[in-house]
Amino acid sequence: MSALLDSFATAFDALPTREAAGLGESRRAALDAVLRDGLPHARVEAWKYTPLRSLERRAFAATSDEIAPFDDALLDGIAAPRIVFVNGRFDAAHSDVTGLPDGITLQPLSRVLAEGDARESNFLARRFDRADEIFARLNAALADDGVVLRADAGVQHGSPIHLVFIGAASDTDRAWHLRHLIELRQGASLTVVEHHLGQGAHQHLGNALAHVHLGPHATLRHARVQDEAIGATLVTRTDAVLAADADYRRIDLELGAALSRHELNVALHGQSARLHANGVLLATGKRHLDTRLGIDHVGRDTACDLVWRGMGAGRSKAAFHGGILIREGADGTAAMLSNKNLLLSEGAEIDTQPVLEIHADEVQAAHGATVGQLDSTALFYLRSRGVPAEQARALLTAAFCRETLAVVSVDADLRRTLETRLDAALARLGTA
Numbered sequence: 166m167s168a169l170l171d172s173f174a175t176a177f178d179a180l181p182t183r184e185a186a187g188l189g190e191s192r193r194a195a196l197d198a199v200l201r202d203g204l205p206h207a208r209v210e211a212w213k214y215t216p217l218r219s220l221e222r223r224a225f226a227a228t229s230d231e232i233a234p235f236d237d238a239l240l241d242g243i244a245a246p247r248i249v250f251v252n253g254r255f256d257a258a259h260s261d262v263t264g265l266p267d268g269i270t271l272q273p274l275s276r277v278l279a280e281g282d283a284r285e286s287n288f289l290a291r292r293f294d295r296a297d298e299i300f301a302r303l304n305a306a307l308a309d310d311g312v313v314l315r316a317d318a319g320v321q322h323g324s325p326i327h328l329v330f331i332g333a334a335s336d337t338d339r340a341w342h343l344r345h346l347i348e349l350r351q352g353a354s355l356t357v358v359e360h361h362l363g364q365g366a367h368q369h370l371g372n373a374l375a376h377v378h379l380g381p382h383a384t385l386r387h388a389r390v391q392d393e394a395i396g397a398t399l400v401t402r403t404d405a406v407l408a409a410d411a412d413y414r415r416i417d418l419e420l421g422a423a424l425s426r427h428e429l430n431v432a433l434h435g436q437s438a439r440l441h442a443n444g445v446l447l448a449t450g451k452r453h454l455d456t457r458l459g460i461d462h463v464g465r466d467t468a469c470d471l472v473w474r475g476m477g478a479g480r481s482k483a484a485f486h487g488g489i490l491i492r493e494g495a496d497g498t499a500a501m502l503s504n505k506n507l508l509l510s511e512g513a514e515i516d517t518q519p520v521l522e523i524h525a526d527e528v529q530a531a532h533g534a535t536v537g538q539l540d541s542t543a544l545f546y547l548r549s550r551g552v553p554a555e556q557a558r559a560l561l562t563a564a565f566c567r568e569t570l571a572v573v574s575v576d577a578d579l580r581r582t583l584e585t586r587l588d589a590a591l592a593r594l595g596t597a
Contacts, residue, residue: 170200172224173303176340179227182309185278186286195293195305202296211297214484214516215426215455220398225340225370228253233333235364240329242582243360246271247327248312252369253341255310256331264324268317269355271326274344275310285313288346288376300400304374308344311373315346316353318380325356325388325579330373332397334365345375349383351408356386356576361401363394363421370398377405379413381435387415388573390586393422395450402428409435409464416572417444418583419454420590430459433467440469443569446506447590448481448513457486458502462525466497474566475506477513478594484516487532493524502532507565509594563591 166174174196177183183192204221205212233252237259240249245261248271255273262271277285289308293301312328330343349355361371371393379385393399399422407413419425431440446454460469475483487502506515519532566587573579 166200167204167221168224169221170203172226172340173307174200176227177306180307180309182275182278186281186283186289188286188289191290191292192306195302199299199302199306202299205297205299209297211457214482216453220424223338226337228339228341229335230254232256232258233335235331235333239331239362239364243327243329247329248273249329249331250310250343251331251333252335252339253310253343253371265326266320266322268320269322270313270315272313273310274308274313277313278309289344300372301374301402304342304344304372307342308374309342311343312345312347314348314357316349316355318350319352321354323356325358327358327360329360329362330371332363332367332369332371332393334367338368338370340370340372343371343373345373346378347375347385348378349380349385351380352382353380354384356579357388358579359387359389361389361391361393361399363392363397365394366396367394368396368398368423371400373401375401375403377403377413379405379407379411381408382410383408384412385414386573386576387413388579388583389415389417390420390583391418391422391425391427392420392586392590393425395421395423397422398424400426403430405431407431407433407435407438407440409437411435411438413439414441414572416442416569416583417456418587419444419446419456420586422452424453426455428457428459430461431469432461432463433469434463436464437466438464439467441572442469443472443572444474445566445569445587446473446475446483446485447566448475448477448483449593450479450481452481454482455484458488460489460500462489462491462495462498462500465495467495468499469501471502472569473504474569475504475515475517476509476562476566477506477515478509480510480512482514486518486520487534488520489522489530489532491523491525491528491530495525496527498525498528498530500528500530504534505565506536507562508536509562562594563588566591
């Protein structure tokens with residue numbers, strides 16, 4: 166057994182909440198499946214572009230119950246309501262859930278488990294049968310905290326709800342496993358912003374799995390900013406299910422970490438459900454960023470519009486898999502995917518794989534993927550008008566990435582926040 170899995174088995178034996186809410190048997194089964202099947206290798210298609218060899222040789226300690234210190238300035242601009250986790254532990258001192266209207270509950274999973282109501286935590290019992298779902302299985306076995314956010318039918322809340330996850334330096338390399346639920350019932354509307362931030366130099370491992378359930382006519386605007394420390398490893402997965410006429414709009418900014426992998430799986434079950442999911446992969450230095458989309462059109466007249474932009478600098482690697490499945494009976498589906506990528510250095514590598522599988526009639530579907538360099542004509546145009554070369558490159562790369570922010574254009578404050586994060590990351594390109 167690898168050092169990585171051995172450390173997780175040790176963490177499971179010491180997990181205080183492993184029997185909570187009647188989950189002991191399912192947790193043990195998930196861990197046994199991991200230990201039986203082991204880590205996926207490069208010949209497993211889903212992990213072809215995500216290297217695990219160096220990770221499997223590392224051992225991680227379980228996260229400490231003591232909240233690691235961090236600079237409060239990290240939370241500047243992240244207003245209430247917000248819930249904060251540091252190294253996988255709920256930080257009550259920095260959380261503030263005031264201002265939430267009746268009908269919205271926001272609480273840590275640890276509190277739900279402590280109360281022991283199996284109905285409130287039944288999403289934790291989900292099984293993951295495929296051997297390549299290694300980190301989902303580990304999450305099922307080891308998750309002991311996270312976010313539980315629920316909105317009752319008809320509740321409308323315009324101000325963003327912030328979910329903050331901080332990796333902070335500590336005495337040893339630690340691993341944590343967070344499980345989240347975001348549930349909007351019929352006609353509810355929310356804006357949620359995830360912040361994955363790093364404080365100081367650390368090499369922790371974060372493993373997070375989020376379930377998003379949107380009821381009929383529900384609307385969720387969801388932004389996720391990953392700007393972890395340069396040595397961090399972050400493996401995240403989002404599984405969303407949309408009912409009839411639900412509208413899910415999200416953007417993912419992948420800006421940090423040494424190794425970051427995110428899977429976004431969205432099942433459009435209800436008729437006329439809609440998904441707009443945009444993102445930016447900004448790989449610098451020696452970072453490795455991997456994003457996999459799995460969009461499943463089940464209901465009639467569903468739609469997805471996916472705009473993703475990638476940039477590689479230094480000796481970084483970025484990988485993008487855009488999978489769209491249109492099932493039999495999903496007539497009237499409209500599915501569009503655009504993935505464009507820029508190589509900014511000779512040592513960078515970008516791999517893109519759009520996949521479109523159609524089993525229905527009367528659909529509109531298209532996908533496109535490109536990998537290239539900055540437009541020399543546009544660069545020459547700016548230079549000819551007196552713009553210095555470095556500034557011209559910065560203008561073109563910013564414009565290339567900012568196209569994705571259109572998905573949150575209705576919220577000017579949120580867009581400005583995301584632009585600030587993106588611009589700060591782009592400014593690091595010069596030192597990558």
